[in-house]
Amino acid sequence: MYRDRIRLPSLLNKVMSAEQAALLIQDGMTVGMSGFTRAGEAKAVPHALAQRAKVTPLKISLMTGASLGNDLDKELTEAGVLARRMPFQVDSTLRKAINAGEVMFIDQHLSETVEQLRNAQLKLPDVAVIEAVAITEQGHIVPTTSVGNSASFAIFARQVIVEINLAHNPNLEGLHDIYIPTYRPTRTPIPLVKVDDRIGSTAIPIPPEKIAAIVITHQGDSPSTVTPPDNDTQAIADHLIEFFKQEVAAGRLTNKLGPLQAGIGNIANAVMCGLIDSPFEDLTMYSEVLQDSTFDLIDAGKLSFASGSSITLSSRRNADVFGNLERYQDKLVLRPQEISNHPEVVRRLGIIGINTALEFDLYGNVNSTHVCGTRMMNGIGGSGDFARNAHLSIFVTKSIAKGGAISSVVPMVSHVDHTEHDVDILVTEIGLADLRGLAPRERARVVIDKCVHPSYREALNQYFEAACKLGGHTPHILRDALSWHVNLEETGRMLAV
Amino acid sequence: MYRDRIRLPSLLNKVMSAEQAALLIQDGMTVGMSGFTRAGEAKAVPHALAQRAKVTPLKISLMTGASLGNDLDKELTEAGVLARRMPFQVDSTLRKAINAGEVMFIDQHLSETVEQLRNAQLKLPDVAVIEAVAITEQGHIVPTTSVGNSASFAIFARQVIVEINLAHNPNLEGLHDIYIPTYRPTRTPIPLVKVDDRIGSTAIPIPPEKIAAIVITHQGDSPSTVTPPDNDTQAIADHLIEFFKQEVAAGRLTNKLGPLQAGIGNIANAVMCGLIDSPFEDLTMYSEVLQDSTFDLIDAGKLSFASGSSITLSSRRNADVFGNLERYQDKLVLRPQEISNHPEVVRRLGIIGINTALEFDLYGNVNSTHVCGTRMMNGIGGSGDFARNAHLSIFVTKSIAKGGAISSVVPMVSHVDHTEHDVDILVTEIGLADLRGLAPRERARVVIDKCVHPSYREALNQYFEAACKLGGHTPHILRDALSWHVNLEETGRMLAV
Numbered sequence: 001m002y003r004d005r006i007r008l009p010s011l012l013n014k015v016m017s018a019e020q021a022a023l024l025i026q027d028g029m030t031v032g033m034s035g036f037t038r039a040g041e042a043k044a045v046p047h048a049l050a051q052r053a054k055v056t057p058l059k060i061s062l063m064t065g066a067s068l069g070n071d072l073d074k075e076l077t078e079a080g081v082l083a084r085r086m087p088f089q090v091d092s093t094l095r096k097a098i099n100a101g102e103v104m105f106i107d108q109h110l111s112e113t114v115e116q117l118r119n120a121q122l123k124l125p126d127v128a129v130i131e132a133v134a135i136t137e138q139g140h141i142v143p144t145t146s147v148g149n150s151a152s153f154a155i156f157a158r159q160v161i162v163e164i165n166l167a168h169n170p171n172l173e174g175l176h177d178i179y180i181p182t183y184r185p186t187r188t189p190i191p192l193v194k195v196d197d198r199i200g201s202t203a204i205p206i207p208p209e210k211i212a213a214i215v216i217t218h219q220g221d222s223p224s225t226v227t228p229p230d231n232d233t234q235a236i237a238d239h240l241i242e243f244f245k246q247e248v249a250a251g252r253l254t255n256k257l258g259p260l261q262a263g264i265g266n267i268a269n270a271v272m273c274g275l276i277d278s279p280f281e282d283l284t285m286y287s288e289v290l291q292d293s294t295f296d297l298i299d300a301g302k303l304s305f306a307s308g309s310s311i312t313l314s315s316r317r318n319a320d321v322f323g324n325l326e327r328y329q330d331k332l333v334l335r336p337q338e339i340s341n342h343p344e345v346v347r348r349l350g351i352i353g354i355n356t357a358l359e360f361d362l363y364g365n366v367n368s369t370h371v372c373g374t375r376m377m378n379g380i381g382g383s384g385d386f387a388r389n390a391h392l393s394i395f396v397t398k399s400i401a402k403g404g405a406i407s408s409v410v411p412m413v414s415h416v417d418h419t420e421h422d423v424d425i426l427v428t429e430i431g432l433a434d435l436r437g438l439a440p441r442e443r444a445r446v447v448i449d450k451c452v453h454p455s456y457r458e459a460l461n462q463y464f465e466a467a468c469k470l471g472g473h474t475p476h477i478l479r480d481a482l483s484w485h486v487n488l489e490e491t492g493r494m495l496a497v
Numbered sequence: 498m499y500r501d502r503i504r505l506p507s508l509l510n511k512v513m514s515a516e517q518a519a520l521l522i523q524d525g526m527t528v529g530m531s532g533f534t535r536a537g538e539a540k541a542v543p544h545a546l547a548q549r550a551k552v553t554p555l556k557i558s559l560m561t562g563a564s565l566g567n568d569l570d571k572e573l574t575e576a577g578v579l580a581r582r583m584p585f586q587v588d589s590t591l592r593k594a595i596n597a598g599e600v601m602f603i604d605q606h607l608s609e610t611v612e613q614l615r616n617a618q619l620k621l622p623d624v625a626v627i628e629a630v631a632i633t634e635q636g637h638i639v640p641t642t643s644v645g646n647s648a649s650f651a652i653f654a655r656q657v658i659v660e661i662n663l664a665h666n667p668n669l670e671g672l673h674d675i676y677i678p679t680y681r682p683t684r685t686p687i688p689l690v691k692v693d694d695r696i697g698s699t700a701i702p703i704p705p706e707k708i709a710a711i712v713i714t715h716q717g718d719s720p721s722t723v724t725p726p727d728n729d730t731q732a733i734a735d736h737l738i739e740f741f742k743q744e745v746a747a748g749r750l751t752n753k754l755g756p757l758q759a760g761i762g763n764i765a766n767a768v769m770c771g772l773i774d775s776p777f778e779d780l781t782m783y784s785e786v787l788q789d790s791t792f793d794l795i796d797a798g799k800l801s802f803a804s805g806s807s808i809t810l811s812s813r814r815n816a817d818v819f820g821n822l823e824r825y826q827d828k829l830v831l832r833p834q835e836i837s838n839h840p841e842v843v844r845r846l847g848i849i850g851i852n853t854a855l856e857f858d859l860y861g862n863v864n865s866t867h868v869c870g871t872r873m874m875n876g877i878g879g880s881g882d883f884a885r886n887a888h889l890s891i892f893v894t895k896s897i898a899k900g901g902a903i904s905s906v907v908p909m910v911s912h913v914d915h916t917e918h919d920v921d922i923l924v925t926e927i928g929l930a931d932l933r934g935l936a937p938r939e940r941a942r943v944v945i946d947k948c949v950h951p952s953y954r955e956a957l958n959q960y961f962e963a964a965c966k967l968g969g970h971t972p973h974i975l976r977d978a979l980s981w982h983v984n985l986e987e988t989g990r991m992l993a994v
Contacts, residue, residue, distance in 0.1 A: 084936070098970050104936035105970060109918055119847070119888060120749050121921075122934045184847035184888070185755070189686030252617050258682070343886055344841040350616070350681035365913065373909075373978070374969025380918060388885060389840055391616060391681070412870075414975065416862065416913035421606055421877060424618075437619045439581070439601035472871030473595050473602060478911065478983050481870070486975050 002216045005132075005164045008139040014214045018044035021161045021213035025049055025127050027058035032125035032153030035072075036065030036337060037264055037289045038090075038224060039310035040146030042129040042163045044217045046072045050079035059083035063125060065148020065309065065337055066110060066288075066381060067091070069222030077103065086122075087113045088379040099375045107369065110288065110382040111341035114152035118183065128157035130204070131165050131217075133172045139208025140201070143176055144168045145221055145322075146310030147334045151178045151204040159212040166218045169322050176202050176334045192345050195259050195284045196305045198333065223315040226292060229270035232398050235429035236267055237274030240354070240394065243425065243432050244280065255279070259286035261346075261386045262293070263355040264312075267396045269293045271354055276300045286351055288340055288382045290332070292317045298331055307333050309340040341385035353386035357395040359408045360426055360451075362444040362464055363474055364435050366395050366418040372485045373414030380417050387422045399428035399453035405493040407456040409447060411463045412481035426451050440474040459495055499713045502629075502661045505636040511711045515541035518658045518710035522546055522624050524555035529622035529650030532569075533562030533834060534761055534786045535587075535721065536807035537643030539626040539660045541714045543569045547576035556580035560622060562645020562806065562834055563607060563785075563878060564588070566719030574600065583619075584610045585876040596872045604866065607785065607879040608838035611649035615680065625654035627701070628662050628714075630669045636705025637698070640673055641665045642718055643807030644831045648675045648701040656709040663715045666819050673699050673831045687841050692756050692781045693802045695830065720812040723789060726767035729895050732926035733764055734771030737851070737891065740922065740929050741777065752776070756783035758843075758883045759790070760852040761809075764893045766790050768851055773797045783848055785837055785879045787829070789814045795828055804830050806837040838882035850883035854892040856905045857923055857948075859941040859961055860971055861932050863892050863915040869982045870911030877914050884919045896925035896950035902990040904953040906944060908960045909978035923948050937971040956992055 006012055022045050025031055035041025041064065050072075052058070061084035062076065073091035076082050085094065087108035098105040108116075116122045130150045134142040141162055143150050154160050179200030181187055191199050229237065247253040257280050262268035272293035275283060285294060285306040292314050297303035311334070313321055321328065339345065346353075357366045358377060368383050369376060387393040395418070397408045408428065420440065426433040431450035435443045444464050452460050467475035484494040503509055519542050522528055532538025538561065547569075549555070558581035559573070570588035573579050582591065584605035595602040605613075613619045627647045631639040638659055640647050651657050676697030678684055688696050726734065744750040754777050759765040769790035772780065782791060782803040789811050794800035808831070810818055818825065836842065843850075854863045855874065865880050866873060884890040892915070894905045905925065917937065923930040928947035932940045941961050949957050964972035981991040 099968055101938055101965065101968070101972075104939060106934060106936055107918070107970075112918075115844075116933070120747070184845075185691075187845050187847075188690055189688065189841075189845070191686065193685055194682075250617070343844055344686075347612075347840055348681075348684050348686070350684075370969075370971055373975055374964075374967070374971055374973050376970035384916075384918060414973075415971065416916055417918075419881075419913055419916070421604070421609075421881060421914075436613070437603060439603055441598055442601060467871075468598065470871070471596055471598070472867075473604075473873035474867055474871055474912065475598075476871050476911075478870055478979050478986065482975050482978060489975065 002164055002166060005134045005170065006214065007137045008135055008208055011135060011139060011208060011211055011214060014211055015216060016213050018048040018215045021045050021215045022048040022052060024159055024161060024212055025060060029126040030061040030123045032063045032128045032149065032157060034065065034130045034143065034146065034148060034150040035068045036146035036148035036310035037067055037312045038069030038222045039312045040131050040144040040221065041068040041070065041072060042131045043070055043219050044163055044215050045129045045161055046076060050075045050081055053079040053081045061123065063113065063149065063153065065146055065150065070219065088381050090378045095376060105376060107376065107379040109380060109384045110337045111343065111385040114149050114338050117152060117156055125153050125157040127159050127161060128153040129161045129163065130154055131163045133165065133168050133170050135162060136203050139211060140203035140205050142173045142203045144172055147176055147178065147336050148309055149337060151180060151336050154204050154206050155180065160206060160210050161213045161215065162211055163215045163217050166216065167220050169325055171325050174202050174329065175332055178204055178336060179339055190339065190342060190344050193348065195286045195307045195349065196333065223318055224291060224312045226269045226314055227266050229273055232429040233267050233270035236396050236427050237271045239427050239432040240271055241274050241278050256282045258350045258352045258391050259284045261287040261351050261353045263383060264289050265356050267356050268354050271396065272297065276302060286349055288337065295321050295328065298328060305331050307335060307340065309335055309337040341382045343385060343389050346386055347389035350391035351386060352392045352394065353390035354394045354396060355383040355387060357397040357408065359410050359413055360395060361410050361413045362447055362460065363440045364420040364423040364426060364443050364447065365413045365416050366423055367413040367415045368417040370415035372489055384418060387418045392424050393422055394425040394427065395423060396427045399430050399451060404455060406488060407453060407484065407494050409452045409456065409460065410484050411460065412476060414482060414485045441468065456495065499661055499663060502631045502667065503711060504634045505632055505705055508632060508636060508705060508708055508711060511708055512713060513710050515545040515712045518542050518712045519545040519549060521656055521658060521709055522557060526623040527558040527620045529560045529625045529646065529654060531562065531627045531640065531643065531645060531647040532565045533643035533645035533807040534564055534809045535566030535719045536809045537628050537641040537718065538565040538567065538569060539628045540567055540716050541660055541712050542626045542658055543573060547572045547578055550576040550578045558620065560584065560610065560646065560650065562643055562647065567716065585878050587875045592873060602873060604873065604876040606877060606881045607834045608840065608882040611646050611835050614649060614653055622650050622654040624656050624658060625650040626658045626660065627651055628660045630662065630665050630667050632659060633700050636708060637700035637702050639670045639700045641669055644673055644675065644833050645806055646834060648677060648833050651701050651703050652677065657703060657707050658710045658712065659708055660712045660714050663713065664717045666822055668822050671699050672826065672829055675701055675833060676836055687836065687839060689842050690845065692783045692804045692846065693830065720815055721788060721809045723766045723811055724763050726770055729926040730764050730767035733893050733924050734768045736924050736929040737768055738771050738775050753779045755849045755888050756781045756846050758784040758848050758850045760880060761786050762853050764853050765851050768893065769794065773799060783846055785834065792818050792825065795825060802828050804832060804837065806832055806834040838879045840882060840886050843883055844886035847888035848883060849889045849891065850887035851891045851893060852880040852884060854894040854905065856907050856910055857892060858907050858910045859944055859957065860937045861917040861920040861923065861940050861944065862910045862913050863920055864910040864912045865914040867912035869986055881915060884915045889921050890919055891922040891924065892920060893924045896927050896948060901952060903985060904950060904981065904991055906949045906953065906957065907981050908957065909973060911979060911982045938965065953992065
C-alpha cells in the first residue's frame, strides 16, 4: 500500500503509529512542522501529541510555515501544548490564547524564520514533522501541497518524523523546487531570474538516518474558505484593473503586467478573478499561496505560470485540480517560503504585490494585524516581504466594516505593519489612491478623495484640516489621533451616529 | 589649470560660468543633484540658481543622494526654489519649511529613489548636476566624495551639468565602483558577494553629448559635525561591544563580526570608535557613510575594508585622509546608494546594522523621523534598507533627552519607521535589550528592565501592567498610549515632575 512511497528500503522499518512517533516529542522541545496556509501540514502526529497532552501535560514551541488546517492549532491550544508559536496562524481558539497572553506568539516576516534559525538566533527545532507524498531512493523527502519552511526544518532538526499521506496524489512529485541559500559569509546570489526558473531539487535532501519515524496517513487538507466576489470586492477588482490599464497606457507596465503576488483571502482572490475578463495576457504569478483564482486564470488561458509556496483550494476546485494535475504540471512550481518571499527575488523580478489591510490611515500607513492596536488577528505573514520590495505595493480593503461601525480609513492606524514608505496604492470599493511620489499632505488629500466611505469623509477631512493648522510634515492632532479606536472600544462605533 | 581634468577635448567648449549653466534649469523642472551626507554635492550651480531666483522666482523639484552641505538646502529654501524635495535632508531652514507644508518632502528609503525613477514612477530629472574630479577620455564622469544617486541621475536626465571641483584631490579617481542594475524583466543578480568586490566602472558612463555645461569650482565639502564620545555614547558603545563578545562566545558571530553599517551621527560614530580598543579583528564595513571612525579604525589596524556611498569627515580628519588617500586606496570603495543599501546585498552579506532611533516603544517599534509624530527631523535615510534585512538590526539612542523632559522609551511611538518585525537589539546608555525570538509581552519586560531611564521606569511599568489587564497580543491602553507625547506638547515634559 505505502511501500512504493518509501523508496529507500532501509527506512521501511521506521514505519510506526502516530502515537509512537509523537513520543519523540518531549516537554520543552522546539518542533518544526510542515504546513502553509492550511496546505500540507503534518496531521497525525500533532493530533496524537494533543491527545497525549490531555493525559500527560507537555508544552512545546511550535514553528510552521504558516497556518495549519484540520483545526490542529485549535486542538493543540485546547490541549495546552503550545507555549510558543511562530510565525503565523489563523485559528480563532489560538488567537484567543495569544491575546490572553497564554501563548507567546512571534509574528514574523515569512521569509525570515529560517534565516534566523540558520544564524542560530532562534532555537533550532529538536524534531521536524513533515508531510510527504514519498521518500526517494536517497531518503529525501518529497513534500505535498506546500513547501513552507519544511526543507530547512528537516535540515536543522536532529530528528525528522515523516508523515506519508496517501490522500495526496503521488504525481505531486516533481512540482517542488527546493533551494536553500548557503551560509554567510560565502553566500552567493539566488540564481532565480524568471518566475519559472527551477534552481533546486524536487525533494528535501537530508541524511536518511535522521528520519526517526514514518507515519502513514490518509487525510486531506482542509478546503479554503474563500467566498465568491461580492459587489464590494468586485468594485475593488474593477478599480485595480482600471489602474493597470492606465499603467499600460502610460508605458509603465506591459500587457503582461508583472509577476503577481496576492495575499490570502476573499479580496485578493476577487482581484485575481477579475483578471479573467481583463485585456491582460500571458500573466505570471510569483506568490505565496496559489488559490482557486490561480487555476481559474490558467484554465482561462490568462496565466502562463505560477510560482508559490503552497496550493490551497476550496472544495469546488480541489478534486479537479489535484485529480488532473498533469494539466497544470508545466505551469506550476512550489518553493520554500524563504525563496517565494525573498527580498532579493521580489526586488529583482519587480512583483506587483496585492495584500489586504485591516485599516490604513490618511498618510498610507497600513495595519495588517492588530484590531484596535492590541488584539492579534493572524499575523503579518508575507505581506511585508512583498510590500517593501515590490514594483507596486498595493493594499486593498473594504472602506467600512461591521455595518459601518468601523471605518477602514482612520486618522492614525492603531498599529503599523507597513509604513508609508512601503505603500504605493490603496484601494477600497470607493476608489483607488495612487500615492507614488507624494508627500504626506498630498497623500492625505488623495486618500480622503478616493478611498474613504462617504459616511466618514467629512469627519476625516475635518481631522486633517485641523491637524494641518497645527503644522508638521505629517499633520496630526495627537490627542485625537486614536480617538476613533477609543470610541470603537467604548461605544462599539468609531463615530457617534 | 582644469584642462587635465577634462580629458575629452571636444567637451572643453562646454566650460561656462555657474550662472550660465544654471540657466539650463527652468521653472517647474525636476533636477537631480549629486551629494550624499554633505559630501560631493554640486556647489556652484545650486548657489547660482538661488541667486537668480531672488530676482526671477522659480520653483523646482530637487532630488539628491541624501543631505547637502555648504548650506545649500538653506539657501535654496530661502530663495523659494524648492517646490519638492527628496529623499533626505538635514537642514534646519528646510526642515521648518517642510513642517510648515511649504516644501513637499518625499521621505524615501535611500535604495529606492532610482528604482522608482527607472520604473517611471517618479518624474525623471530634466537636468542632472554632478560634481566631479574629472571627465574621462570617453566623456564619462568621475564623481568626488560621494556617489549617491549621481550615476542614475546622469543616465536619466536629458542634460547633464558637470561641476569639476579643483578642491578635490584628483586621486579620488579609481575609488568609485559604478554598477547599475538592468531593467526588469531581464534583471540579473547583483554580482557582489564580498564587501570588497568591484563589479562596475570607475566613472559614470553617459554619452558625452548629454554634457551640456561644465563649471569649474574650487570649494571644499562641509566638515561633518560629529562630536567625540561622551559618557552616554561611550556607555552605549560598551554595551554593544559586550553584546558582540557574547555573540562570539555563543558561536553566532566570529571575531571578525560581520560587515558593519553605521548610521550618521554621534552615537553610531561613538560605537564605531569603541571598536578600536575591542578584541575584534579584521573588521569590514558595508555602509552608507564613511565617517571619521572608519579611518580611525583603519589606522588602528582594526578595519580591513570599507564600502560606502560617501566619505564625510570632520575638520580633524579631512586634510589628513584626502591628503594621504594612497594610504587608504586599497581599503575603500564608494558605490551608488542603490547598491550600498540594496536589500539583495544587505541580506546576502549578513550586515550588522547600527542606526539611531529618535524614540522606541515597549514592543520595539522605532521612530527615526518624526518629533511627536508630526514634525520631520531628517528622514528615514537608509535605516530601513539595512534594518529590514540585516543579520542584526540594532537601534541606539540615549534614554532621555532635553535634560530628562523626554524619555526616548515610550508606551507607543508617535510614528513608526521600523516595526517590531525589523528590530533585534535596542541599546541606551542604561543597557541593551535583546528582542530576538520574543513575543511582544516578553519584549516589553526586557525593554523596561534594560533600556528605560530610572526616572521613567516605574511609569512605563505601570502602563504595561495596566495594559496587560486589558489583554491583547500587544497590550496597550489606547486612551493613554500617546499621552506622554501630548503632555510633552502641552507642558514641555512627558511626565509631570
